[in-house]
Amino acid sequence: MDFDKYIKMLKAMLDGSVVSLEIFFLTLLFAIPLALPIAMGRMSKNKLLAGSTNVFLLIIRGTPLMLQLLVVYFGPGLFVIWLKNMGYEIAFFNWLNSWWKRFPAAIIALSINYSAYFAEIYRGGIESIPKGQYEAAKVLGFTPVQTFFKIVLPQVVKRIVPAMGNEVITLVKDTALVSIIGVAELLMVAKERQSELFSFTPLFIAGVFYFIMNWGVSLAFAKLEKKLSYYH
Amino acid sequence: MENTEQEIISIKNLRKSFGNTEIIKGISFSVYKGEVLGIIGPSGSGKSTILRCISQLETVTDGSISICGQPLVTDGVYVPKNQRHDIVLKSGLVFQNFNLFPHYSVLKNVTAAQIAVLKKSPEEARQTAMELLERMGLANKADNYPCELSGGQQQRVSIARALALKPEVLLFDEPTSALDPELTGEILAVIKELAEEKMTMVVVTHEMAFARDISSEVIFMDGGVIIEQGNPVEVINNPRTERTKAFLARFNN
Numbered sequence: 001m002d003f004d005k006y007i008k009m010l011k012a013m014l015d016g017s018v019v020s021l022e023i024f025f026l027t028l029l030f031a032i033p034l035a036l037p038i039a040m041g042r043m044s045k046n047k048l049l050a051g052s053t054n055v056f057l058l059i060i061r062g063t064p065l066m067l068q069l070l071v072v073y074f075g076p077g078l079f080v081i082w083l084k085n086m087g088y089e090i091a092f093f094n095w096l097n098s099w100w101k102r103f104p105a106a107i108i109a110l111s112i113n114y115s116a117y118f119a120e121i122y123r124g125g126i127e128s129i130p131k132g133q134y135e136a137a138k139v140l141g142f143t144p145v146q147t148f149f150k151i152v153l154p155q156v157v158k159r160i161v162p163a164m165g166n167e168v169i170t171l172v173k174d175t176a177l178v179s180i181i182g183v184a185e186l187l188m189v190a191k192e193r194q195s196e197l198f199s200f201t202p203l204f205i206a207g208v209f210y211f212i213m214n215w216g217v218s219l220a221f222a223k224l225e226k227k228l229s230y231y232h
Numbered sequence: 233m234e235n236t237e238q239e240i241i242s243i244k245n246l247r248k249s250f251g252n253t254e255i256i257k258g259i260s261f262s263v264y265k266g267e268v269l270g271i272i273g274p275s276g277s278g279k280s281t282i283l284r285c286i287s288q289l290e291t292v293t294d295g296s297i298s299i300c301g302q303p304l305v306t307d308g309v310y311v312p313k314n315q316r317h318d319i320v321l322k323s324g325l326v327f328q329n330f331n332l333f334p335h336y337s338v339l340k341n342v343t344a345a346q347i348a349v350l351k352k353s354p355e356e357a358r359q360t361a362m363e364l365l366e367r368m369g370l371a372n373k374a375d376n377y378p379c380e381l382s383g384g385q386q387q388r389v390s391i392a393r394a395l396a397l398k399p400e401v402l403l404f405d406e407p408t409s410a411l412d413p414e415l416t417g418e419i420l421a422v423i424k425e426l427a428e429e430k431m432t433m434v435v436v437t438h439e440m441a442f443a444r445d446i447s448s449e450v451i452f453m454d455g456g457v458i459i460e461q462g463n464p465v466e467v468i469n470n471p472r473t474e475r476t477k478a479f480l481a482r483f484n485n
Contacts, residue, residue, distance in 0.1 A: 132331035133333065136327065136331035136333070138287075138288070138289065139287045139288075139289065139324070140344075140345035140394075140397065141317060141345060141350075142348060143317075146349075151333055154335045155334065231334045231335055231377040231378070231379050232334070232379050
């Protein structure tokens with residue numbers, strides 16, 4: 001009987017781990033490219049664009065991720081209610097609200113949040129490339145787009161790897177925050193099983209999972225750093 | 233009327249200010265095909281800025297520049313952007329601190345622009361690059377990265393990189409200033425060889441003996457104006473103006 005319960009617990013936690021991994025990889029998939037235009041916007045010579053991007057970065061980095069998760073998940077519903085109170089009913093928003101689910105809300109909130117941090121890392125990397133690299137590219141006839149993608153970006157990647165490693169490790173742990181909007185990821189499952197079994201084991205297993213996951217992340221980044229160490 | 237020489241660079245009344253400070257105060261000169269123009273003068277006299285204006289790294293405040301008869305800027309008004317790209321390829325610039333691309337191998341430093349800008353095939357670009365590296369005595373370093381080379385070797389790679397685009401004129405911005413005296417010689421030898429092959433060049437340098445030996449003409453600049461201009465032996469060995477004499481006193485004793 002007891003044994004059965006533990007098997008069930010392990011199975012549930014495995015499912016939770018898969019959800020955590022999905023959140024992790026999907027967030028990276030969206031945040032890594034999304035951060036590039038944000039970094040560009042922040043560095044733009046257009047003051048309006050640079051200023052509004054900066055305000056966006058300040059808000060995203062200046063408020064709790066947990067709060068952002070709540071806003072993204074509950075926001076559309078609250079908006080529909082607010083519209084109704086104002087005497088409006090717009091089909092599109094009703095549709096959006098009925099379609100709205102916990103999981104995509106979690107991915108969107110995390111992707112926006114992480115793209116803000118990534119963008120600042122990219123910006124630091126891009127601004128650290130010496131002016132001489134741009135000048136050499138220009139006199140050789142490279143266009144600004146070629147210069148960015150062939151000359152600047154590859155060097156930026158090398159420079160930002162350590163800082164990105166830090167953020168990605170944090171992301172593994174931050175996936176646990178989405179339990180606030182009821183996504184059944186690993187920590188949420190562990191908490192449920194812990195109260196059900198009156199056992200510390202689920203929490204311990206969850207801890208081991210996060211630890212192993214981050215061990216993998218550290219190894220991957222160490223490998224990447226080594227791979228990029230053929231020049232300096 | 234005998235002038236059948238092709239004018240490669242023509243500069244008229246060039247002026248350049250940074251903020252309220254005028255760095256170049258109305259300079260005119262021409263460089264003809266096969267000529268080597270040496271530009272000497274104290275630091276801050278505007279020598280490098282002239283090269284940077286020709287290479288479009290700086291925007292002139294006033295005056296005219298044409299390269300191979302093609303105007304880049306006329307009385308301070310630039311030609312449209314799409315025409316400037318062709319003009320930038322007519323000159324090659326060798327920087328004081330090389331500015332090689334550190335993430336590219338020596339070979340790729342020399343082939344990258346040929347492929348991306350001139351749209352040459354990788355094979356063709358490689359062939360051109362290997363010939364140039366051979367000439368620079370660096371064929372065996374083709375697969376190395378810039379960080380694995382000495383300063384002199386890096387500068388030779390950057391000369392090969394500039395030559396790979398077959399520019400009409402090569403501009404050298406103090407090519408030996410970042411090198412220790414031992415390595416200076418190897419760069420000067422390369423430039424000398426190019427001069428013997430009748431490559432048109434403008435060389436900004438602090439190496440007076442070198443400027444005298446390779447130049448067909450020398451310009452001495454100070455405070456943003458040309459103080460003296462002419463035959464290199466005349467200017468460097470028998471300067472006419474007091475300012476040039478004072479500057480050269482350190483070199484001629």
